[in-house]
Amino acid sequence: MSYSRTLTFATTYNFRDVGGYHGIDGRTVRWRRLFRSDSLHRLKGDDLATFEALGVRTVIDLRRVVEVTENGRVPEADGLDYHNLVIEHVDWQSVPEPADLPHERWLADRYLNFAEDGRAGLAAALTLIADPAAAPAVVHCMAGKDRTGVVCALALSLLGVSDEDIAADYALTQASMASLSDYLRKSRPHLIQDKYHMYNCPADAMHLFLGDLRARYGSVPAYVREIGVSDQQVAAMRDHLLDPA
Numbered sequence: 001m002s003y004s005r006t007l008t009f010a011t012t013y014n015f016r017d018v019g020g021y022h023g024i025d026g027r028t029v030r031w032r033r034l035f036r037s038d039s040l041h042r043l044k045g046d047d048l049a050t051f052e053a054l055g056v057r058t059v060i061d062l063r064r065v066v067e068v069t070e071n072g073r074v075p076e077a078d079g080l081d082y083h084n085l086v087i088e089h090v091d092w093q094s095v096p097e098p099a100d101l102p103h104e105r106w107l108a109d110r111y112l113n114f115a116e117d118g119r120a121g122l123a124a125a126l127t128l129i130a131d132p133a134a135a136p137a138v139v140h141c142m143a144g145k146d147r148t149g150v151v152c153a154l155a156l157s158l159l160g161v162s163d164e165d166i167a168a169d170y171a172l173t174q175a176s177m178a179s180l181s182d183y184l185r186k187s188r189p190h191l192i193q194d195k196y197h198m199y200n201c202p203a204d205a206m207h208l209f210l211g212d213l214r215a216r217y218g219s220v221p222a223y224v225r226e227i228g229v230s231d232q233q234v235a236a237m238r239d240h241l242l243d244p245a
Contacts, residue, residue: 003031005172009050011042014144014176018152018169024160027242033135034241036152038144038180039063041072048075056080058137060125062087062147081134085125087118087147103200107146108208114150115213119227125151126158126224130233132240143180145173145201153206157220158234159241163210167203174201 006016015038019031032054040059043051058081059074068084076082090113097106115122128134129151141147149170156166177200210220217223221234 007035007050007054009043009047011044011047012038012040013180014038014173015138016172018156021156021159021161021165021169023156023242024238025245027160027238027245029156029159029161030241030243033137034129034152034155035136035138036144036148037138037140038148038176039071039142040074040138040140043075052077054136056136056138058128058134059083060085060128060137060139060151062121062125062139062141062151067142083124083128085121085128087114087121087125087141087150089113089117089147102204104202104205104208107200107202107205108212110146111150111205111209112212112216114147115209115223118147122151122154123224123227123229126154126229126237127233129155129241130229130237132236135240143173143177145170145177149173149201149206150209153210154220154224155237155241157210158224158237160238163207166210167206170206171201171203177201 003017003019005020009015016036017031018034018036019029021029023029035054035056057079061068061073061082061084063084064086065084074082089110092110095110097103125139129137139148139151153166153170156169213220213223217226224234225231
């Protein structure tokens with residue numbers, strides 16, 4: 001059974017399902033088990049009812065504590081388990097983007113920094129995603145692009161999804177950025193002013209990041225093993241997030 005990948009909300013702009021992609025052994029990533037999104041703190045009214053109807057059990061919020069404090073979190077609800085799993089990284093505003101450096105290369109470098117400085121948060125997020133009792137789960141950050149994009153890329157790669165499909169899934173965020181950017185310009189202009197380049201989602205940035213990770217660690221499974229995610233947890237992730245062969 002197939003589902004719509006993108007779910008429409010009035011005040012959440014980048015919510016979608018990562019199911020439906022081809023994985024290992026001819027198996028397909030299951031629908032309605034793992035979602036990705038921009039921040040969920042704005043959910044209310046009909047949007048909240050739509051979210052609750054998905055039966056989400058676990059919210060993995062990758063934002064920094066200051067972001068959660070300033071903006072809020074997903075509304076509390078019975079049966080909803082909330083985790084604030086911060087992915088540590090350098091402040092992007094402190095990293096200049098040279099005029100002669102392709103933007104996708106600059107982004108890939110930022111994602112590799114997540115993989116190094118944000119190991120604890122990434123391992124904790126993947127551990128939850130691997131737990132069948134936590135599903136359905138949704139992973140989110142502020143825009144649902146960078147931190148969320150890296151977590152979902154790692155999970156999908158562990159499920160055997162091709163780099164081409166992972167990069168294409170990442171690039172789908174570009175279509176959501178116009179609505180999110182418009183909202184931020186009106187409500188939180190400091191988050192977007194002079195930072196428009198940070199909201200681009202070139203597929204090549206994800207290709208470069210995955211290539212960099214393999215060059216440094218040999219493979220995605222080897223990297224997650226290095227940061228503390230066991231082979232047994234990867235097997236559990238595959239068992240519950242892939243359709244039977």
